[in-house]
Amino acid sequence: MDAYLLEFANMLLRWLHVIAAVAWIGESIYFVMLDNGLKTPKDEACRKKGVFGEMWAVHGGGFYHNQKYATSPEKLPDDLHWSFWKSYTTWLSGFALFTLLYMANPSFYLVNPNSAWEWAANMTGWQANVMALLFLLGGWVVYNELCKRISPNMERDGVLSIAVAVMMVVVAYLSVHIFSGRAAFLLTGAVMATAMSANVFFWIIPGQRRMVKALKAGETPNPIDGKRGKQRSVHNTYFTLPVVLLMISNHYSFLYAHELAWVIMTLFIFAGALIRQFFVLMHSGQIKPAYPAAGVVLILISVWVAAPSSAPAGGTDVAAAGDGPSVAEVSGIINERCVTCHSREPSHPSFNSAPAGITYDSDENILNSIAQIKQVVGSNYMPLGNMTQMTDEERAVIAAWQE
Numbered sequence: 365m366d367a368y369l370l371e372f373a374n375m376l377l378r379w380l381h382v383i384a385a386v387a388w389i390g391e392s393i394y395f396v397m398l399d400n401g402l403k404t405p406k407d408e409a410c411r412k413k414g415v416f417g418e419m420w421a422v423h424g425g426g427f428y429h430n431q432k433y434a435t436s437p438e439k440l441p442d443d444l445h446w447s448f449w450k451s452y453t454t455w456l457s458g459f460a461l462f463t464l465l466y467m468a469n470p471s472f473y474l475v476n477p478n479s480a481w482e483w484a485a486n487m488t489g490w491q492a493n494v495m496a497l498l499f500l501l502g503g504w505v506v507y508n509e510l511c512k513r514i515s516p517n518m519e520r521d522g523v524l525s526i527a528v529a530v531m532m533v534v535v536a537y538l539s540v541h542i543f544s545g546r547a548a549f550l551l552t553g554a555v556m557a558t559a560m561s562a563n564v565f566f567w568i569i570p571g572q573r574r575m576v577k578a579l580k581a582g583e584t585p586n587p588i589d590g591k592r593g594k595q596r597s598v599h600n601t602y603f604t605l606p607v608v609l610l611m612i613s614n615h616y617s618f619l620y621a622h623e624l625a626w627v628i629m630t631l632f633i634f635a636g637a638l639i640r641q642f643f644v645l646m647h648s649g650q651i652k653p654a655y656p657a658a659g660v661v662l663i664l665i666s667v668w669v670a671a672p673s674s675a676p677a678g679g680t681d682v683a684a685a686g687d688g689p690s691v692a693e694v695s696g697i698i699n700e701r702c703v704t705c706h707s708r709e710p711s712h713p714s715f716n717s718a719p720a721g722i723t724y725d726s727d728e729n730i731l732n733s734i735a736q737i738k739q740v741v742g743s744n745y746m747p748l749g750n751m752t753q754m755t756d757e758e759r760a761v762i763a764a765w766q767e
């Protein structure tokens with residue numbers, strides 16, 4: 365019953381998280397489009413009022429006329445629309461989900477027993493939890509320091525972008541070496557997503573509050589607040605596409621269970637940012653197909669990098685020994701190593717229904733999923749956390765199994 369309620373809570377939180385993220389990212393993409401699509405108003409009186417850009421749009425059966433003021437309107441209305449709850453809700457629900465799923469079961473989901481770094485492979489559950497929290501916090505601190513030190517007055521934003529890109533490669537590399545593949549993708553996405561929400565919380569909203577306060581007091585707002593808000597929201601826009609991919613990556617073990625998972629992750633982060641760049645420019649009227657084309661090239665490289673190798677795992681020469689293992693031999697291994705979890709009635713205490721809906725109760729089920737079994741066993745992704753202690757010899761038998 366407990367496992368069932370936990371699953372239910374997980375589902376509800378995920379629902380909330382996706383809805384809040386869609387609303388937040390949707391609004392953020394909308395405002396980038398609006399900002400880049402502004403045209404100088406034709407109406408002289410309008411320009412005199414301080415409007416420096418406007419956009420006409422038709423949507424949902426009505427006509428809209430947005431105007432952006434260069435500095436400030438003569439009079440600020442009381443019912444100003446602010447955007448922050450969507451961002452905070454996304455982060456809070458995402459963090460709750462991470463706690464419920466990963467931090468409640470760290471030895472399953474966070475620890476990578478196959479890590480090339482011995483200390484990481486031997487982390488206890490709570491050490492892995494502390495590590496995950498440090499990772500998120502550290503990501504924000506480093507990113508924030510880079511922004512503050514490299515481009516404090518927004519005068520070196522180009523150099524800053526390169527530094528942030530390098531930082532993301534390092535994050536991808538570290539995460540894959542410290543955590544299990546699935547958690548590594550998620551945590552790298554969470555480092556970016558945390559930076560995005562923290563940008564809103566620590567810089568964009570406080571800056572806007574100072575601007576509004578100054579205007580209400582009849583003073584001129586400090587332009588640095590506006591510029592910094594813009595800098596951070598530009599970063600946020602390039603993070604969005606990569607973050608979405610990293611968040612849904614947990615459905616695709618061929619991405620994160622690969623030994624070069626950090627390279628695959630890096631390729632996708634840059635591909636996402638390049639594709640986003642195309643749309644950012646497009647809204648300001650420039651069509652630059654080279655950006656998405658470069659993004660597609662990176663994705664094609666990742667198709668090549670992530671392709672499963674044909675060599676049997678463990679390198680043992682079982683295949684050469686004959687026609688490959690018998691069905692009985694394979695199903696014996698699966699029964700011993702997989703069915704504790706992958707059964708209609710799992711005997712493993714952490715599961716009350718088959719994980720990912722996959723069951724191996726009958727030989728028929730096993731035979732129907734040969735390719736998938738070979739993939740997850742060959743990449744060491746399954747058995748999860750090698751909880752059932754599958755041996756290299758057994759992995760080699762699975763790899764040598766003929767379809």
Ligand code: HEC
Pocket residue numbers: 546614615616617618698701702703704705706712719720722736737740741746747748751752754
């Ligand atoms: C300790 C429990 C446990 C054991 C043992 C286990 N699995 Fe899994 N398996 C899981 C969980 C949990 C998931 C879902 C993970 C996820 O959501 O990606 C999963 C997912 C899968 C998937 C789907 C992967 C995907 O790409 O979404 C396959 C295939 C799979 N397991 C096969 C196996 C095989 C084959 C074995 C035995 C060699 C095995 N599992 C042993 C817990 C286990």
